[in-house]
Structure formats: structure tokens, C-alpha cells
Amino acid sequence: MQMMPKFFLHYFTRLMKLTIFLSFTFLYVSCTDKPIVPVQPESDKNIIILYTNDEHGWMEGSEGYGTAAELMGIWRETEGYSEDKDNYLILSGGDMWTGPAISTWFDGRSMVEVMNAMNYTAAAIGNHEFDFKIEGLKQRMAESSFPFLSANIREKSSGQIPEYIKPYIIKEVAGIKIGIIGLTTISTSFTTFPEYVKDYNFIDYAEALEEIVPQVKSDGAEILISIGHICSSDMTSLVPTASKLGISVIGGGHCNQLVASKSSDVALIQGGTRLENYAKLEIIYNSETKTVTELLPSIHDNIGGSPDAAVEAIVKYWRTQTDNALSEVIGYASTTIERYSREMWNMVIDSWFYTFPYADATMTNAGGIRQSIPAGDITLSTIVGLLPFNNSILQLELNGEELIDCINYDIIIGGITTVGGYNFADGTPIELQTNYSVFTIDYVYSIPEYKFSSYDTDPYTTSVHYRQPLIDWIKSLNTSSSDPLNNYLDSTPR
Ligand SMILES: [Zn+2]
Known part of the structure; x- marks a missing residue:
């Protein structure tokens, strides 16, 4: 409140200055066409x-x-x-x-x-x-x-x-x-x-x-x-x-x-x-x-x-450094695989079964996926940008009831589905009291809201980086322009 009089005084002063300035400007403009730039106090x-x-x-x-x-x-x-x-x-x-x-x-x-x-x-x-x-x-x-x-x-x-x-x-x-x-x-x-x-x-x-x-x-x-x-x-x-x-x-x-x-x-x-x-x-x-x-x-x-x-x-220097380190082409996409798409979510989480075929379910947060895969050659560099964090995969033991409780809006799931009941991909129901081998990342595990840590206090650290299964799976497919990665994607809701 103390500021107000100063404010008004200041504006009044400026108004006066402007009036004087404009009067002179008017006289000036009457004898020239040049534009006038107001002068700041x-x-x-x-x-x-x-x-x-x-x-x-x-x-x-x-x-x-x-x-x-x-x-x-x-x-x-x-x-x-x-x-x-x-x-x-x-x-x-x-x-x-x-x-x-x-x-x-x-x-x-x-x-x-x-x-x-x-x-x-x-x-x-x-x-x-x-x-x-x-x-x-x-x-x-x-x-x-x-x-x-x-x-x-x-x-x-x-x-x-x-x-x-x-x-x-x-x-x-x-x-x-x-x-x-x-x-x-x-x-x-x-x-x-x-x-x-x-x-x-x-x-x-x-x-x-x-x-x-x-x-x-x-x-x-x-x-x-x-x-x-x-x-x-x-x-x-x-x-x-x-x-x-x-x-x-x-x-x-x-x-x-x-x-x-x-x-x-x-x-x-x-x-x-x-x-x-x-x-x-x-x-x-x-x-x-x-x-x-x-x-x-x-x-x-x-x-x-x-x-x-x-x-x-x-930027050019670092592009060269990146290319040197990550230019290896690991696959080919005929069209963009969008960041926010079922194809992307299913691909990322299903790829874990390539590394851990004995997993019953794989679960991670969609937020760990950070960009789309553009059409064309897929390089290691693309996958690093896609999954840029330093996360590792953990193996947990959860019973069916706990597993279901860990499914929420942000968790993408592999090996299981919630469409028409809680079932495994082959249609077998998830048994509430049976223990299952469930994989997630250490980041998700460490957030209490995701609940994993309350059900298994001693998970096994695989030390596998969360981008490695996707890299290995894409490489294994030997995709090309005649047989692009898009042929292997699954867009069904989970
Ligand atoms: Zn932030």
C-alpha cells in the first residue's frame, strides 16, 4: 500500500513528460514525415x-x-x-x-x-x-x-x-x-x-x-x-x-x-x-x-x-560424438511409432519377455517412455532418447491379489490383461493366492504410491538397464524396409 503514492506520482510525472513531448512532436511532425520514437526518461x-x-x-x-x-x-x-x-x-x-x-x-x-x-x-x-x-x-x-x-x-x-x-x-x-x-x-x-x-x-x-x-x-x-x-x-x-x-x-x-x-x-x-x-x-x-x-x-x-x-x-560436435557412440542401426520403422500409443506401450513392456522369458508379468510406468520412434532407420541413439533414464529392472514375487493391486492408470502391463477380467495373455485367470514372478523397474519400485515395495520388501536386482530388452528384441527381428518393425507391433488394449 505504501507504494501507491509513488506509483501515482511516477505515472503523473510520465504523463506530464509525455504531454510536453507530444506537443513538441506535433509541431515537429507538421514539418517532417520522419517517424517519432518516444524517448524514455x-x-x-x-x-x-x-x-x-x-x-x-x-x-x-x-x-x-x-x-x-x-x-x-x-x-x-x-x-x-x-x-x-x-x-x-x-x-x-x-x-x-x-x-x-x-x-x-x-x-x-x-x-x-x-x-x-x-x-x-x-x-x-x-x-x-x-x-x-x-x-x-x-x-x-x-x-x-x-x-x-x-x-x-x-x-x-x-x-x-x-x-x-x-x-x-x-x-x-x-x-x-x-x-x-x-x-x-x-x-x-x-x-x-x-x-x-x-x-x-x-x-x-x-x-x-x-x-x-x-x-x-x-x-x-x-x-x-x-x-x-x-x-x-x-x-x-x-x-x-x-x-x-x-x-x-x-x-x-x-x-x-x-x-x-x-x-x-x-x-x-x-x-x-x-x-x-x-x-x-x-x-x-x-x-x-x-x-x-x-x-x-x-x-x-x-x-x-x-x-x-x-x-x-x-551441437555439431556433440552430434558427431553421439553418432560415433550410438550410430549402430538396429532396425527399421516404416511409419512413426508414437510415444503415446498402445503399439509403443505394448512393445516396450513386451520386450522384457525377450530377456526374461520366465516372467509371469511385466509392469512399468508409461512416464519412462520419452519420445516417438521416427520412420526410417532405428539407431541405438533413438532408443536412448526413448528410454533416457538410468533405471534397472527388478524381479519381484507377488501373489495375484497384490499383482492386481499394483495395476493403475500409469502402469503399462505385459503378459497380463485387464480387459474382461484379470487374465494372463493366454486367457488363464490370475489366481489371487498364487505367487507370480513380476518384473518392474527400480524407479517404480521406489515410489510408495505404486505399492510394489509394500508387497515385496526384498526384490532381486537383475542389473539389466530398462532399455536393454527393447534393444535386444528389435535387433533379433532383423527388420528392414521390406519387413519393418511395425509388422511386429501389437495395438490391442491390455
Ligand atoms: Zn521437472
Whole structure:
């Protein structure tokens, strides 16, 4: 409330300046045809945020959208970005690297190099930043020229933020000190491999901000920005806290949404996923009144940019590395096998029987499947992008009742069906009190909601990576353009 008179005073001053300016303009226009560009008052500082999130290693672009190099081209050509300008912040909402083979095969190292070349200022730590263990995250941090931030991760043992994680930074742009604070989704304890983050608590966002903001302010921050790996519903819930603490911007991530809005005096931005889009926010800050006077959020597509040479060279280098490592052709698809299709789900889960023919049932989460198989040659690289996580297959012993209880909407099933009753593929009913050999992945097992761990507390670790059966099965079929993989797919509902 204290802000209001200053706000009005500022606008009144601007209105007066504009009136005077227009009077002169009118006189000027009457004797020339040249267009007039309004002049900003000296005290008004213009800060521009370019924001992406959930990049997931898509440096080569996803279908219909540009590459990382082209996005950089758009930022230069359309957004006026260049290294010598001091009023830009390039920010990420996290989940930078788990995805296609060009990133996942190298545990995200390639993606960090790309983002270094794109001059990112800072990134929030997303749940998938932990996919290659804490050691993997620390290595990426060491290679990165920008910090990874989170203010709501606490060590269970000490209650402190882990020493290797910065909760915030102060970055000076256009002569203004900006406090940038990171947040990590509280779902991280089960949306990355739970074992990797078992020593951490992910605390309430508002609580974390309340705790850290006084410190950020005492470090001299004039504008506060929260970049969070949090969905739009959480962003909206945070507005009252942000407004109270003087945070002007809430950046999001995790849910791959496009957000460009304002709520009270706070701007909310989130830029989609896979570098397909970006959010932009123009902040006008009056350095005399020390207030943010305007917030202009918008969303833009990564389409039509000229590739930035430096970024393009890095991607090319990693394409060669990927091809060298994973260029082996293992099969052929005549048409795209879609990520969200019965053919895909049945294929992935049925392939486990190739490796474990003695299994009674195979069960995993559909969420572990991350992309389609495009038509044409199928390379190892495609399968790494399809199943990019470091998951291993476990063997469990469950009775029929327990097995049935573990079937839920997100679980894809092999060897069994729920259509017209709970039966095995050959039509034999699942007996409630009979014990069966059931296979799943360690990730699914470690999530209590999937219930597997409550029924078998001592599963056998096969140490087989969850992508290996699919690779071996596809290879065994010797598919080709005359006998494509599509001939072997099953589209029946389970
Ligand atoms: Zn995420």
C-alpha cells in the first residue's frame, strides 16, 4: 500500500513528460514525415528477461520448431540481444538435460556447453537435474558458466541447504542489482530416482522464500526474481507471498506450460518445453523512485531464427560424438511409432519377455517412455532418447491379489490383461493366492504410491538397464524396409 503514492506520482510525472513531448512532436511532425520514437526518461531502466524451462536436451530442435542455435538467432535478431548489452537476463526454469541421446548419453554435459554458449545467467534446479546422481549434478555445475539455484532443498541431517547449492545470486544488469532465487519442485523426492535424493527434503516454496528474501535484500537486491521448477498452479499460489516479499517475477517449469501473465504486482512466466518456445519479460524500473513501474510478459515461438554459429558448432560436435557412440542401426520403422500409443506401450513392456522369458508379468510406468520412434532407420541413439533414464529392472514375487493391486492408470502391463477380467495373455485367470514372478523397474519400485515395495520388501536386482530388452528384441527381428518393425507391433488394449 505504501507504494501507491509513488506509483501515482511516477505515472503523473510520465504523463506530464509525455504531454510536453507530444506537443513538441506535433509541431515537429507538421514539418517532417520522419517517424517519432518516444524517448524514455533517464531514470527508467529497461531490463529484458528471456526465459526457457524443461529444455530436456533438445538442442537439435523438436518437430516443427527451431534448434538451440536458431533460438539464439531469434534472441539476437528479434530480441536485440548481444553480449555487449548489459540489460538482459537469460534464465532457465530447470530440467535442462534428460532427453534425447545427444544429451542423455553424456549425462547432460553437451547441454551445459550449449547453454554456456547461449549465455544463460542462471537456472533453477529441476527434479531431473538429479537423474545422473548428485555426482552428475556437481560435475555439470563445475562445467557450467552459470549457477544452478534452489532455495528449498534441505539436507535431512542438518536442515541446511547443501553446501554445493546456491539458493540465490545477485546479478547487476543496467546498473540495477537483481536478486535471482531458485526453487525446486517438492515432487523431486519421487520424480527423479528417489535413492539419489533420499538425503534431502524439498520444503514449501513460500516458507523457503520467506526465509531467504531478507538475506537477498540485505545483499542489496533492488529487484527480486524467483525462478522455479514449479507448475503454473504453484506459481499462482505463490503470488500473495511474492507480492508481500517484494518479488516482481515468478518463473516456472516442470509442467511444460506456456505462461505470460500478471497477478497483482507480480509477473508470471513459463516457456513451454524442448526450446520450442520462450517467455519474455520486459521490466521497466525507475531508478529514482526505486520501483518496478511496468512488467510486460509475452510468449514467443522458436521458429524462423538464423542459427547462431557458435551454438551450432557445439551441437555439431556433440552430434558427431553421439553418432560415433550410438550410430549402430538396429532396425527399421516404416511409419512413426508414437510415444503415446498402445503399439509403443505394448512393445516396450513386451520386450522384457525377450530377456526374461520366465516372467509371469511385466509392469512399468508409461512416464519412462520419452519420445516417438521416427520412420526410417532405428539407431541405438533413438532408443536412448526413448528410454533416457538410468533405471534397472527388478524381479519381484507377488501373489495375484497384490499383482492386481499394483495395476493403475500409469502402469503399462505385459503378459497380463485387464480387459474382461484379470487374465494372463493366454486367457488363464490370475489366481489371487498364487505367487507370480513380476518384473518392474527400480524407479517404480521406489515410489510408495505404486505399492510394489509394500508387497515385496526384498526384490532381486537383475542389473539389466530398462532399455536393454527393447534393444535386444528389435535387433533379433532383423527388420528392414521390406519387413519393418511395425509388422511386429501389437495395438490391442491390455
Ligand atoms: Zn521437472
